[in-house]
Amino acid sequence: MKANTETKPSKPQPKAPMPAKSAPAVTSNGPGNQVVPLRKNPNGIPDYRAEVPNFHTVEEWADGKLRYTVTGDFDAPVPAIRESKYLNKDQSLEIYRYMLLNRKMEQALENLFKQQKVIGGVYLGLGQEGCSVASAYALDKFDWIAPMIRNQGAMLVRGFRPAETMMQYMAKVGAPTKGRDSGSHYGDIHEKNCIAPISHLGDSLPVIAGCLLGARIQGRNVAGLAYIGDGGQSTGPCYEGFNFAAVQKLGVVLIMEHNLWAYSTPVELQFACRDLADRALGYGVPGAIIDGTDPNQVYDVVHEACERGRRGEGATLIEAKMMRMKGHAMHDAALYVPKPYFEYWKKRDCMGRFEQYLMGRGWLTAKQNEELIRSVDEQINKDRDEADASPFPNGEDAAANLFKNNAETIPFKYGPPKVKKVSKDDKLGEASNVSHYK
Amino acid sequence: MAPVTYLEAIRQGLWEEMVRDPSVFLIGEDVGVYGGAFKITEGFIHHFGKERVIDTPISEAAIASAGLGAAFTGLRPVCEFQFMDFITSAHTQIVNAIAKSYWRWGAPAPMVLRGPSGAGVSGGPFHSQNPEMWYAHTPGLKVICPATPSDAKGLIKSAIRDNNPCLFFEHKYLYRRIKEEMPEGDVVVEIGKARTHRAGGHVSVITYASMVWVADEAAKLLAQEGIELEIIDLRTVSPLDEQAIEDTVKKTNRVIILHEDNKTGGIAGEIAAIINERAFDWLDAPITRITALDIPAPFSPPLEKFFLPKVEDVVREARRLVKY
Numbered sequence: 001m002k003a004n005t006e007t008k009p010s011k012p013q014p015k016a017p018m019p020a021k022s023a024p025a026v027t028s029n030g031p032g033n034q035v036v037p038l039r040k041n042p043n044g045i046p047d048y049r050a051e052v053p054n055f056h057t058v059e060e061w062a063d064g065k066l067r068y069t070v071t072g073d074f075d076a077p078v079p080a081i082r083e084s085k086y087l088n089k090d091q092s093l094e095i096y097r098y099m100l101l102n103r104k105m106e107q108a109l110e111n112l113f114k115q116q117k118v119i120g121g122v123y124l125g126l127g128q129e130g131c132s133v134a135s136a137y138a139l140d141k142f143d144w145i146a147p148m149i150r151n152q153g154a155m156l157v158r159g160f161r162p163a164e165t166m167m168q169y170m171a172k173v174g175a176p177t178k179g180r181d182s183g184s185h186y187g188d189i190h191e192k193n194c195i196a197p198i199s200h201l202g203d204s205l206p207v208i209a210g211c212l213l214g215a216r217i218q219g220r221n222v223a224g225l226a227y228i229g230d231g232g233q234s235t236g237p238c239y240e241g242f243n244f245a246a247v248q249k250l251g252v253v254l255i256m257e258h259n260l261w262a263y264s265t266p267v268e269l270q271f272a273c274r275d276l277a278d279r280a281l282g283y284g285v286p287g288a289i290i291d292g293t294d295p296n297q298v299y300d301v302v303h304e305a306c307e308r309g310r311r312g313e314g315a316t317l318i319e320a321k322m323m324r325m326k327g328h329a330m331h332d333a334a335l336y337v338p339k340p341y342f343e344y345w346k347k348r349d350c351m352g353r354f355e356q357y358l359m360g361r362g363w364l365t366a367k368q369n370e371e372l373i374r375s376v377d378e379q380i381n382k383d384r385d386e387a388d389a390s391p392f393p394n395g396e397d398a399a400a401n402l403f404k405n406n407a408e409t410i411p412f413k414y415g416p417p418k419v420k421k422v423s424k425d426d427k428l429g430e431a432s433n434v435s436h437y438k
Numbered sequence: 439m440a441p442v443t444y445l446e447a448i449r450q451g452l453w454e455e456m457v458r459d460p461s462v463f464l465i466g467e468d469v470g471v472y473g474g475a476f477k478i479t480e481g482f483i484h485h486f487g488k489e490r491v492i493d494t495p496i497s498e499a500a501i502a503s504a505g506l507g508a509a510f511t512g513l514r515p516v517c518e519f520q521f522m523d524f525i526t527s528a529h530t531q532i533v534n535a536i537a538k539s540y541w542r543w544g545a546p547a548p549m550v551l552r553g554p555s556g557a558g559v560s561g562g563p564f565h566s567q568n569p570e571m572w573y574a575h576t577p578g579l580k581v582i583c584p585a586t587p588s589d590a591k592g593l594i595k596s597a598i599r600d601n602n603p604c605l606f607f608e609h610k611y612l613y614r615r616i617k618e619e620m621p622e623g624d625v626v627v628e629i630g631k632a633r634t635h636r637a638g639g640h641v642s643v644i645t646y647a648s649m650v651w652v653a654d655e656a657a658k659l660l661a662q663e664g665i666e667l668e669i670i671d672l673r674t675v676s677p678l679d680e681q682a683i684e685d686t687v688k689k690t691n692r693v694i695i696l697h698e699d700n701k702t703g704g705i706a707g708e709i710a711a712i713i714n715e716r717a718f719d720w721l722d723a724p725i726t727r728i729t730a731l732d733i734p735a736p737f738s739p740p741l742e743k744f745f746l747p748k749v750e751d752v753v754r755e756a757r758r759l760v761k762y
Contacts (some may be wrong), residue, residue, distance in 0.1 A: 082718055087447060098558075101451045104755065106501075124443070127495070133699055134624065147696060176543065177542055177543050180541065180542050180543075181493050181542045181543065181602050185543070186543055187545065188543075189510045189511075189545045194611055195507070195510070196539075196542060196543040196545065198530075198534045198535050198538075199534075200530045200534055200535075201498075203503065203530065203531060203535055205503075206497075206499060206500040206502075206503030206504050206507070207503045207504070207507040207510075207535065208507055209500070209504050209507060210503060210504030210506055210507020210508040210509075210510070211491075211507035211508070211510050211511055212507070213508050214506065214507060214508035214509070214510065214511030214512070214513045216489075216492070217489055217508070217513060218512075218513075228632070237499045237500070237503065237530075237531070238500060240495070240497035240498075240500040240503075241500050241503060241504075243495055243497065243500070244494060244495060244497055244500040244504060247494075247495055248492075269491065292633050357521065358748070375444075391716045401540065401544075402540070402541050402577055402578055403540065403578070403601070403602045404540050404546040404548075404601040405601065405603055406599070406600060406601050407599060409599060410546055410548055411512050412461065412511070412512040412513075413510075413511040413512050414511060414512075416460060417461060417463075417489075417490075417513070419460045419486070419487065419489065420485075420486060420487035420489065420677075422492070426485050428449060428450060428453045429480075429481055430446060430474070430479035431445060431446065431449060431478070431480045431481075431630055432473075432477055432480060433608060433614070435475075435476055435477070435613070435614065436475040436476060436565075437561050437610060438559060438560040438614075
């Protein structure tokens with residue numbers, strides 16, 4: 001079986017224009033001069049990918065045991081990173097630097113884990129850095145973000161330092177939660193507008209919808225970027241939250257990070273539709289399919305979706321296809337994943353391909369790249385030392401601040417609500433005597 | 439001023455807070471044009487607009503969580519559950535995201551989660567429950583269960599003004615059955631302070647919500663035979679007014695703990711332990727629990743009557759304790 005690739009660039013073609021024939025002039029994302037998809041899926045969802053992989057995980061009994069194997073085409077040529085319609089040189093280089101920072105921070109965390117300096121597990125986003133970073137890069141400071149465990153790159157973009165993330169994993173007092181919660185469970189409502197996730201998947205979706213509702217009551221439409229995995233999208237709160245956002249026309253931009261595995265469960269046991277972006281039809285919002293390993297596709301489509309949100313036009317569902325390149329966490333060797341998957345996606349690694357793209361455009365020389373990598377290494381080493389040096393919290397500090405003091409004032413984030421004026425003559429009448437139960 | 443029902447008192451509290459503070463808004467199912475299943479918010483949407491009275495899809499998890507998100511932007515949402523039985527559909531949102539938010543990452547959740555709870559109206563297993571203890575068990579939440587119209591009004595105001603998540607259980611049996619004259623002006627009732635509903639010297643009945651009125655009726659009957667009940671209305675099951683519990687035990691030395699929630703895991707067990715810790719030597723008789731049975735709330739009237747604590751239960755136990 002061959003992959004159904006309509007465009008098969010066999011080598012990087014940095015400055016090649018988009019194939020105009022296969023692209024409609026107007027996308028279903030709305031009117032205007034927007035980035036064009038290369039095709040639509042059978043349900044009409046715009047697909048921006050340069051290739052359409054065609055493979056599946058299948059179950060197989062061997063030696064009395066059930067295991068997973070693959071069917072499909074794993075030999076398709078590696079596509080180039082697509083041109084960005086919006087990113088300039090400086091922005092592209094900044095994204096590249098955040099991606100490097102993301103990957104090297106996680107490599108440092110992996111080492112700290114092996115040195116037994118991490119409390120609990122480390123959940124890596126290897127292979128997903130381009131998606132995390134480029135999507136968060138599309139936000140502005142008034143927007144919100146609801147990260148998941150593999151979106152530590154997005155947290156860097158929002159302004160958290162690598163040392164802070166490392167201290168979270170090391171349960172140190174210098175961590176954003178001061179050791180109260182683990183790993184990726186941190187956030188900030190004051191400056192960075194990041195919702196601290198809880199372990200229960202899908203739960204941040206209705207929360208970010210509420211943040212956007214709150215902003216709107218205060219007279220401002222903002223965008224809210226939320227991530228969910230192919231596994232997490234199966235939960236009820238994910239549906240409830242995104243449906244509420246769709247109904248209320250809140251600018252939630254939901255990226256379903258389809259990375260093929262939910263812990264050990266393949267997507268074939270997670271959902272029955274062909275593309276997760278098909279769910280957009282049911283929600284009644286625009287959908288899109290992108291290659292999660294292509295930062296330019298990620299940025300362009302997320303940027304347009306955020307703009308829609310800021311215009312008050314509502315939510316967008318984006319499916320980003322990629323592969324989780326490690327186990328669920330460090331303890332998990334992912335032996336259940338058939339090897340061809342790793343080989344296929346390793347060739348499509350976002351880091352190498354984005355580096356190649358930048359060099360191909362003449363935006364990055366080999367020497368500049370070396371310097372950039374060295375500066376990132378230096379920052380990570382410095383941050384790792386800071387995290388290592390931070391002490392553990394004092395045990396008795398656990399009991400403080402269960403409740404917020406009622407003497408403190410909680411400020412409006414966007415300003416006083418724009419509320420309908422209630423006349424002094426308005427009086428509360430008596431309720432009618434209608435009752436569900438008497 | 440004419441006396442008003444428990445239901446009207448809650449309406450007044452919500453209305454006055456919305457007039458006073460533009461950060462307060464309502465969100466829930468059918469709260470808008472219809473005015474809520476029990477008409478608590480009837481008329482509100484016309485006065486305050488649909489921006490502040492928001493009808494949602496049937497999505498309890500979204501109602502609670504959207505409230506949390508809005509609270510992160512400095513608003514004070516009042517989330518309605520059509521019946522408090524349905525609060526379980528938002529359980530993880532409440533006990534994990536909302537309750538732990540401030541402690542975990544310093545993000546306060548000034549919000550109210552309110553709705554009708556309780557039995558006595560043949561609501562059956564899914565419209566009659568008393569789910570307060572699931573939340574009293576969770577650190578980070580305040581759990582309020584008013585018994586009188588003036589408390590319902592004063593406590594909903596306090597809950598809205600509190601910087602922390604408050605669960606507000608309105609007893610649906612009381613909605614239109616009790617009336618009281620409201621105090622003049624902007625009167626709030628402090629969260630966590632019990633109230634002496636009736637002073638007496640022989641037996642203490644520590645209770646809350648609709649059972650205050652069961653105890654009240656029993657007290658009238660017992661007074662005729664010279665037994666004076668002291669009725670302590672807890673008002674809130676979390677935080678508990680431990681001092682009020684200790685004080686009444688030291689006064690009467692005999693205690694009945696009465697609640698409509700079922701026995702196992704109900705607040706009575708916790709109160710018995712507090713008495714044990716703080717006033718064991720003052721007891722002249724064993725601590726007695728009167729509660730609903732450990733079965734689901736039944737539908738048919740005779741079944742429900744059998745399930746619920748009754749006036750005669752209080753009378754019988756009070757007589758037993760006095761003679762002990």
